[in-house]
Amino acid sequence: MEVVLPISKSLEPSSSTRFWSNLKKEHIFKIVLILVVLPISVFLLSFFLQWHTNVTSLIDIDSNKLQPAQVNSSVSNDNDSKVMEQSLQNLQRWNFTYNHLNHNESNLEIKICITSTTSAGLNRLLQWIFYHKAIGVSNFFLFVEGEAATLNSSKVLDSIPGVHAIPRTRELEEQQAKSRLWNDTRMTIFMNKPCNHRLFLKQNLNMEMAIVMAREAGMEWIFHFDTDELLYPAGTTEYSVVELLTQLPEDVDTVVFLNYEAAVERDNIKEPFSEVSMFKKNLGHLPADSNFNVYYNEATRNNPDFFLAYGNGKSGARIQHDLSPSGAHRWEYDNRKPKEATLKEAAILHYTYSRFSDLISRRDRCDCKPTKEDTEKCFFLNFDRSAFIIASNSTETEMRHWYNEHVVWNDEVLKDKLLKTGILTRIYAPLVIIRRLMQSGVFASIMASSNATSLGMVETLPIR
Secondary structure, three states: OOOOOOOOHHHOOOHHHHHHHHHHHHHHHHHHHHHHHHHHHHHHHHHHHHHHHHHHHHOOOOOOOOOOOOOOHHHHHOOOHHHHHHHHHHHOOOOOOHHHHHOOHHHOOOOEEEEEEEOOOHHHHHHHHHHHHHOOOOEEEEEEOHHHHOHHHHHHHHOOOOEEEEEOOHHHHHHHOOOHHHHOHHHHHHOOOOOHHHHHHHHHHHHHHHHHHHHHOOOOEEEEOOOOEEEEOOOOOOOOHHHHHHOOOOOOOEEEEEEEEEOOOOOOOOOHHHHOOEEEOOHHHOOOOOOHHHHHHHHHOOOOOOOOOOOOOEEEEEOOOOEEEOOOOOEEEOOEOOOEEEEEEEEEEEOOOOOOOHHHHHHHOOOOOOOHHHHHHHOOOHHHHHHHHHHHHOOHHHHHHHHHHHOOOOOHHHHHHHHHHOOEEEOOHHHHHHHHHHHHOHHHHHHHHHOOOOOOOOOOOOOO
8 A cells, every 4th residue: 555645735746747657657667577577587498498408318218219410520620619509409319328328339330449558537537438439439448557547436437338447467467478569679669668668568568458358359440549539530420430430441451540639728728528629630631722831830839840749640450360559559460461541531639738737747657857868768759858847847837838838829810820721620529529428417327327425526517
């Protein structure tokens, strides 16, 4: 009920004035109502749509009805954010549930496995494993050390179908001591040497053992990748490594994937697989009109080479009785030269030095002295030597300054120039898949499956 205070007759408004006053009040009320109700309605609608999408992504779809995603391989040649949105739309049809990813192996036309020697943390390993499961890899033979071999990590890894975690035990070393690789003259230069030499020799011994395990598991193809590398099956309609391999002639023994290298754009990246979208293209995949020689000095950015790490790619091989490793990047067969094919679009994405903390973690894995003479004995690559010396002799502030100068791509003009020429490229599909995996509940399902209680799980990141 409205309370009206008494006023003098001379001050009482006219009927005309009262009419317009009431009319203004009604308009003000309506405007206020719209300003309050409309934002709330939009928020509730957005919440419902997001909730509906997340719930839908957790529903396990019948694998017989699951349709392959049509991911456009041209995403690697486009610098427009619309490409990422298109990748998101295409991947909506993928099933990222834990049950589907772990029980879809029987539908694969080819049995494919990856072997790796790793000390990576559990978050990195889960992203790496399930990304490759999503594109058609069924089995993983992981030779684990360090963080990868902790009790929690081992418990989780052992709970995932198709994953075989092999710790570096005394029994393993005794078995590998009998390897024929010790008599291979090509391996002599790596023996009894520290750091990269020791790792290289260990990788070859592990690859040799993985071949036997893969053959016993009924695998048909084997790859050797590090856990900072993702296979990128460009050139396929289904974004599938299975499709890539079925397209090969039957007489092809090995297939080479040239590598692209991550080109990070800031120094605070935490999860490279889900945050990095820009890569240096391998010289073997550069367009003819890229004029790389013209831009070489700018592209290397005062580093020894365009790539910080290796540039010769990695290969996969058909598993046959006479297969053996030929270094960490290739495979060979006894007494015959393999017929090799190099793919024109598909690649290995190498996320080397993609986190600032990698400078420290790499330094701590090596017990060399930070001198030019010692680092030449410890590391194969010039950039690794420089990075080790900087990480050993500098303050964190000095290290970060060096990291931004040599690793981070923060010159927008240079980036635009090299993206237009094709020397740099944007690739979104792996990033999208990793984020969808994060959002799907896969990692929570692993937690429940393994009954683990104290694991630092991957956080869901917003799509930017």
